[in-house]
Amino acid sequence: MTSSPTDLRRRWLFADQLGPHFLDHPDQPVLLVESRAVFRRRRFHRQKAHLVLSALRHRAAELGDQAVLLRADTYGEALAQVGEPLDVCAPTSRAALGLVERRPGLEVLPHRGFVTARPDFERWATAQRGGLLMENFYRTARRVHGVLMDGDDPAGGRWNFDHENREPPPRTPTLDVPEPWLPQEDEIDAEVRQDLDRWEADGDVTFVGRDGPRRFAVTRDEAVAALDRFVDHRLPTFGRHEDAMLAADPWMSHSMLSAAMNLGLLDPREVVERAEDAYRSGHAPLASVEGYVRQVMGWRDYVWHVYWHTGPTYKQSNALAARAPLPTWFRELDADAVEARCLREVLGQVRDTAWVHHIPRLMVLGNWALQRGYDPAELTDWFHECFVDGYEWVMQPNVVGMSQHADGGFMATKPYASGGAYIKRMSDYCGGCRYRPDVRVGEDACPFSAGYWWFLDRNRERLAPNRRMAQPLAGLGRLRDREALVEQEELRGASPP
Numbered sequence: 001m002t003s004s005p006t007d008l009r010r011r012w013l014f015a016d017q018l019g020p021h022f023l024d025h026p027d028q029p030v031l032l033v034e035s036r037a038v039f040r041r042r043r044f045h046r047q048k049a050h051l052v053l054s055a056l057r058h059r060a061a062e063l064g065d066q067a068v069l070l071r072a073d074t075y076g077e078a079l080a081q082v083g084e085p086l087d088v089c090a091p092t093s094r095a096a097l098g099l100v101e102r103r104p105g106l107e108v109l110p111h112r113g114f115v116t117a118r119p120d121f122e123r124w125a126t127a128q129r130g131g132l133l134m135e136n137f138y139r140t141a142r143r144v145h146g147v148l149m150d151g152d153d154p155a156g157g158r159w160n161f162d163h164e165n166r167e168p169p170p171r172t173p174t175l176d177v178p179e180p181w182l183p184q185e186d187e188i189d190a191e192v193r194q195d196l197d198r199w200e201a202d203g204d205v206t207f208v209g210r211d212g213p214r215r216f217a218v219t220r221d222e223a224v225a226a227l228d229r230f231v232d233h234r235l236p237t238f239g240r241h242e243d244a245m246l247a248a249d250p251w252m253s254h255s256m257l258s259a260a261m262n263l264g265l266l267d268p269r270e271v272v273e274r275a276e277d278a279y280r281s282g283h284a285p286l287a288s289v290e291g292y293v294r295q296v297m298g299w300r301d302y303v304w305h306v307y308w309h310t311g312p313t314y315k316q317s318n319a320l321a322a323r324a325p326l327p328t329w330f331r332e333l334d335a336d337a338v339e340a341r342c343l344r345e346v347l348g349q350v351r352d353t354a355w356v357h358h359i360p361r362l363m364v365l366g367n368w369a370l371q372r373g374y375d376p377a378e379l380t381d382w383f384h385e386c387f388v389d390g391y392e393w394v395m396q397p398n399v400v401g402m403s404q405h406a407d408g409g410f411m412a413t414k415p416y417a418s419g420g421a422y423i424k425r426m427s428d429y430c431g432g433c434r435y436r437p438d439v440r441v442g443e444d445a446c447p448f449s450a451g452y453w454w455f456l457d458r459n460r461e462r463l464a465p466n467r468r469m470a471q472p473l474a475g476l477g478r479l480r481d482r483e484a485l486v487e488q489e490e491l492r493g494a495s496p497p
Ligand SMILES: Cc1cc2nc3c(=O)[nH]c(=O)nc-3n(C[C@H](O)[C@H](O)[C@H](O)COP(=O)(O)OP(=O)(O)OC[C@H]3O[C@@H](n4cnc5c(N)ncnc54)[C@H](O)[C@@H]3O)c2cc1C
Pocket: 253, 254, 255, 256, 257, 258, 259, 261, 262, 292, 295, 296, 299, 300, 301, 303, 356, 357, 358, 359, 361, 362, 366, 383, 384, 387, 389, 390, 391, 394, 395, 398, 399, 402, 403
């Protein structure tokens, strides 16, 4: 039986708990807190700060008298003004969870906003022998939740369509699919922009990246419109070129829904259901739908659980002893300082939109940082601050684990390091670049190809026990220009490529 709003405590909603599934009744009283300290503690991308603030204020406006919006420096100061009992759904970061658990009289409810529950993951993890593989977690979740299942079997007789979904880009400049949904800004956005300008002018907070039109949903209605647009027009082409990059088509067939899910505006369960319905009704092919569902209830949920499962010291893992500080041009998103076309384009997109898809994150930005030995914890903060969808829970496993191999192989069995040949195969960047992907020493040497071998050379002893690295390390041993290459890359130092 649903409780009536009068039986319910006021629900404190964090700024990433903004959708209806974070309430127990549509009329439940709400507390929202706008904390200035949150923006002062980190140097966020301007467009990310805008998105979060706009979403919070839109939710307050939408709820009207049902919500109290408190503007304060810290959460503590805001809570001191509240004289009634509160409850809260467990927040998504360790620090925020500690804060609410320490607060006397504040009832903390289980986490929401994911397909699978924390205790279910831990039960699953206890039963595993030989590592916590995402693929096994995902299959179990599909069985338990009955997603894309025909009886006891996976729909179409297969669990995995990765083989169909890893094609290089087409030979056209864009994928030629309908554009993603884009919002229209309103007066709340105008007010947010003015406030951020003022805070910055006062020297109170500083931002990285350029301001620009808002590109992501801030209300439930906008998020549903973005989901509709994706399912109706773009899901049928999702997957096939999922790992490819095109300079003139940054979003290709990607959903661009991560920010809406991470703000809590969309429930990932409804996203998965909509995708499955598209398959069952014959609107989208199974390979696309499975590829998409794998991202949402597979990767997204898995990364969430890894964050909690690995504990508070995970962020400091540094299995490859990478200690280089992030150079200023990288930290400041100074794409104009970079000549290497792939990195220049991707860094420029982050500067201008605070978003790029998965492969530029992993195989351009992450690959570059891994090759150069950037400090993984510092890099995690950089990703967290620069991306519209960045939160602590999602950044730590993706950056420390998946992209930097700093966890020694918990997330990925071998480092995601690769040379220019991979980028050439999976993108159209190399054609317009002043470097050549097949050259590793000299004026035309591709910094990714040279950087790949330099990375192996620096880490050969650490990587030697990993059987999957035997072949690359044998290749390193055969390099005739190894000494010249190492000298060249050491000379490059922290300068932009
Ligand atoms: C180094 C690195 C950093 C990343 N940082 C973030 C981040 O801060 N926030 C974030 O949401 N995702 C992050 N990702 C995962 C992924 O790149 C983004 O979710 C995706 O690019 C968002 O665009 P989209 O919504 O169009 O995704 P799509 O390609 O349409 O994928 C569908 C959805 O799957 C989910 N998803 C897929 N892979 C992952 C993953 N590895 N982790 C979590 N969710 C996933 C997202 O919710 C995404 O919306 C990161 C990946 C890497 C390699």
